[in-house]
Amino acid sequence: MADHPHVLIVGAGIIGASTAWHLASAGARVTVVEAGAPGGVATRNSWAWINASWGNAESYFRLRVRAMEEWRRLERRLPGIRVAWGGGLIWDLPAEQLEAFAVEHAAWGYDVRRVGRDEARRIEPQLVAPPDFALHMPGEGAVEPLEAALTFLKAARGLGATIVANRSVHSLDFRAGRIRGVRTDVGDLDADEVVLAAGAATAALAGDVGLTLPVDAPPALLVATKPSVKLLNGLIMAPGIQIRQTAEHRLLAATALDDDVARGDGALPAANACEKMKEMLLSGASLDLDWYAVGHRAIPRDGLPFVGRAAGILGLYIAVMHSGVTLAPAIGQFVAEELLTGRRNALLEPCGLERIPNSGIR
Structure with missing residues (x-):
């Protein structure tokens, strides 16, 4: 491989964008290819909670904290x-599960605080019915995900990276045990290394060379109101809905969807989510629905990211995960460090x- 390898990244969402900037900062030649507009699909439709709250095993928790x-x-x-x-206020689990979570994460060193109704009201004064028991994580936050991804890409481009938008990668160029590049809808692109950071599309591309990634892509709904007065100080994780306020003062809600609802246009669940926000907040009556999006997030079945190389395939690196927004800067x-130094x-x-x-490499 050349001293300054050419790394081709498939996917210009926040994971691909962060990887591109870190690689370019370290002197690599970088090309990012995105099927649509820069910023990807899942990233622009992310609720964008930055946290280590639901990290499962302690090892994954440590990655999220980093x-x-x-x-x-x-x-x-x-x-x-x-x-x-702004911190996160959580009461979307039964009290005994919240308490178990608090005990576990406090033992790991996470700043998690038990709060009652009065303290919850102090943290979020607009709540109509503050919970009797909740957890508050003052160190959590949120980012505007598309803005962050585009910032990474702009900075990478300033360091010499090439960003190719609206160009679909349909397969990997795999010859003699090595990935040589990618095949797109308008021709081939060569590279020393290919990083698959294409979210829900990663599994299909990996499958093209015999690598079976156990990744699901369940639907989720993101709902945005028109800009409003300031109503929230931080993030709210309530039963059935998560709410935060964006930098431009929109209320942004995230909810899960079942497959049957997701096959529709999402209008009814979006309207229901907007009504729920109105009911939850003292000044919520003034909220108006602006837009909504039904998206599919790539979620590994065991809950842990897939980050690394596959045995038997040289020149290929996989980076697919849920909580991509939280993990993006560390990943x-x-x-970049592993690709350029081997560490x-x-x-x-x-x-x-x-x-x-049983991932059978062909």
């Missing part, structure tokens, strides 16, 4: 990265592809 720290470093290093560190840094960060230990059963 990623939160990297977001804070990025705010100082990269103009245009803006995180609203971008770690992927793998210890925090990626649970994320390797060796845990995929």
Whole structure:
């Protein structure tokens, strides 16, 4: 491989964008290919909660905490990265599960605080019916995800990276045990390394060379109101709905959808989500629905990211995960380091592809 390898990244969402900037910052030649507009699909439709709340095993929790720290470093290093560190108020689980979560995460060193009704009202004065018991994580935040991804891409382009939009990758160029590049709808692109960071499309591309990624893409609904007065200080995770307020003062709600509803246009569940926000907030009557989006997030079935190389396929690196917004700055840094130096960060230990059963490389 050349001293300054050419790395081609498939996907210009926040994981691909962060990886591109970290690689370009380290001197690599970088090309990013995106089927649609820069920023990808899942990223622009993300609720964009930055947290280590639901990290499952402690090893994954540690990765998420590191990623939160990297977001804070990025705010100082990269103009245009803006995180609203307003904290998260959670009561979307039964009290006994919330208590178990608090005990576990406090033992791991996470700043998690038990709050009652009066404290919940102080944290979020607009709540009509504050919960009797909730958890508050003051160190959590949110970012405007498309803005962040475009900031990474602009900075990468300023360092010499090439961003190719509206160009679909339909397969990998795999010859003699090595990925040589990608095949697109308008011709082939060569590279020394290919990084698949294409979200829900990653599994299909990996499958083209015999790598079976156990990744699902369940539907979710994102609902935005028209800009409003300031109603929330931080993030709210209530039963059935998550709400935050954006930098332009829109209320943004995220809810799960079942497959039958997702096959429709989403209008009814979006209207219901807007009504729920109105009911939950004292000044909510003034809220008006502006837009909604039904999207599909790539979620590995065991809950852990897939970040690394597959045995038997040289020149291919996989980076697919849920909580992509939380993890983006750390994953971008770690992927760049591994590709350019061969050193793998210890925090990626649970994320390797060796845990995929019976992945038959052709």
